[in-house]
Amino acid sequence: MNPDALPFSPAAERNKQPILERLLARLPARGSALEIASGPGQHVVWFAKNMPGWRWQPTENDPALIAAVDARTRLAGLQTQVQPARPLDVMRLPWQLDTPELGFDAIFCANLLHIAPWAACAGLMHGAAQCLAPGGALITYGPFLEHNVPTSPGNQAFDASLRASQSAWGLRQLDDVAQTAQAAGLRLSERHAMPANNLLLVWTREPAPT
Numbered sequence: 001m002n003p004d005a006l007p008f009s010p011a012a013e014r015n016k017q018p019i020l021e022r023l024l025a026r027l028p029a030r031g032s033a034l035e036i037a038s039g040p041g042q043h044v045v046w047f048a049k050n051m052p053g054w055r056w057q058p059t060e061n062d063p064a065l066i067a068a069v070d071a072r073t074r075l076a077g078l079q080t081q082v083q084p085a086r087p088l089d090v091m092r093l094p095w096q097l098d099t100p101e102l103g104f105d106a107i108f109c110a111n112l113l114h115i116a117p118w119a120a121c122a123g124l125m126h127g128a129a130q131c132l133a134p135g136g137a138l139i140t141y142g143p144f145l146e147h148n149v150p151t152s153p154g155n156q157a158f159d160a161s162l163r164a165s166q167s168a169w170g171l172r173q174l175d176d177v178a179q180t181a182q183a184a185g186l187r188l189s190e191r192h193a194m195p196a197n198n199l200l201l202v203w204t205r206e207p208a209p210t
């Protein structure tokens with residue numbers, strides 16, 4: 001397999017190291033992670049290579065990208081750490097992952113919510129709440145709109161271009177995402193500003209009502 005023939009995301013290549021540094025700072029040395037919307041697989045392979053104590057389960061909605069994730073995993077020789085990618089449409093609840101894993105210590109999802117209909121947000125939050133182990137966290141990465149933070153010109157232009165290409169797409173208001181997460185039992189517990197006006201957000205389970 002020629003690596004140059006695989007789908008490739010220049011943005012993932014730029015952001016994989018800053019994201020990895022946040023994951024290393026936030027997560028313990030060992031664990032199991034589910035990746036949602038793995039895309040071409042550059043993230044999962046980079047994280048697996050640099051987080052040797054973690055096992056990864058990539059997922060994707062696009063069959064062509066599933067093949068790309070698996071090819072990248074094989075090329076990197078990471079098959080013991082990265083399971084074959086599974087098909088997953090976050091909007092089809094409950095998620096049918098068909099994996100032996102019962103609960104994941106972390107779920108990672110980058111750049112999905114603005115490139116999918118709004119219903120994908122509820123799908124992501126409810127599905128993640130279903131698949132997280134006790135004490136686990138959903139970690140999302142991407143651009144968002146925030147009421148009290150001026151939107152950068154770059155994100156304004158990106159939002160306009162997304163909406164022009166697909167009316168159901170576009171940057172999401174973080175407050176709306178947080179409200180949807182809360183309905184699924186997840187709370188925004190960390191917000192980290194990342195390069196290029198992106199946010200890395202950590203979502204944890206609300207304590208059960210007493």
Ligand SMILES: C[S@@+](CC[C@H](N)C(=O)[O-])C[C@H]1O[C@@H](n2cnc3c(N)ncnc32)[C@H](O)[C@@H]1O
Nearest residue numbers: 009012037038039061062088089090110111116
């Ligand atoms: C912009 S790409 C991000 C890929 C990768 N996470 C990254 O950051 O490089 C968005 C990804 O979301 C996937 N996607 C779109 N709708 C989806 C859905 N309903 N369920 C799961 N994945 C979806 C697409 O196939 C695509 O790979």
